[in-house]
Amino acid sequence: MTIDDHIELSMSNPIIYYDAKCLLCNGFIKALIKRDPKAIFKYFSLQDDKSLSVRQLHNMIDTITTVILLDQGVWYDQSDVSVRIAQYIDGPWHKATAIKFVPSSIRNWIYRRIANNRYQLFGQSDECIIPDESIKSRFL
Numbered sequence: 001m002t003i004d005d006h007i008e009l010s011m012s013n014p015i016i017y018y019d020a021k022c023l024l025c026n027g028f029i030k031a032l033i034k035r036d037p038k039a040i041f042k043y044f045s046l047q048d049d050k051s052l053s054v055r056q057l058h059n060m061i062d063t064i065t066t067v068i069l070l071d072q073g074v075w076y077d078q079s080d081v082s083v084r085i086a087q088y089i090d091g092p093w094h095k096a097t098a099i100k101f102v103p104s105s106i107r108n109w110i111y112r113r114i115a116n117n118r119y120q121l122f123g124q125s126d127e128c129i130i131p132d133e134s135i136k137s138r139f140l
Helices: 003-010 023-034 049-057 079-086 091-101 104-116 118-122
Strands: 015-018 042-045 068-071 074-077
Touching: 003 015, 003 068, 015 023, 023 118, 068 079, 074 079, 079 091, 079 104, 104 118
Parallel strands: 015 042
Antiparallel strands: 015 068, 068 074
16 A cells, blocks of 8 residues: 555544554554444554555654554644544543643653653563454554
8 A cells, every 4th residue: 555545545544553562552552443343443553564654754764653643634643643543432532532632742742751661661572463353454
């Protein structure tokens, strides 16, 4: 898939680009899958060879330090990803949209502190999520 294909897909299905080695990120993706029964979101590992063009767009050639969301052709990163994702999720998770009222400079400062230390805090894995048949179509 080209970047243009991703942008087109994002018009109907937001795409979450994540660090597949990060246990925190994997946990977030697994939790989101459980709370997304309509299969709205698609997922794409930033370690995938095909992710280089996405990483180039975000100046992340050598490091993968954030989750990225492509929604309706618009790119989101850092804490804005959580705010945007929460808009799609029903139940208590939807209340996370309230963090949008916290200034982004504060939200992103906290986000960067966690992101830069996520391997030390939560660990990492050499294995990606291996989706079973019921969710395989959600992964690009």
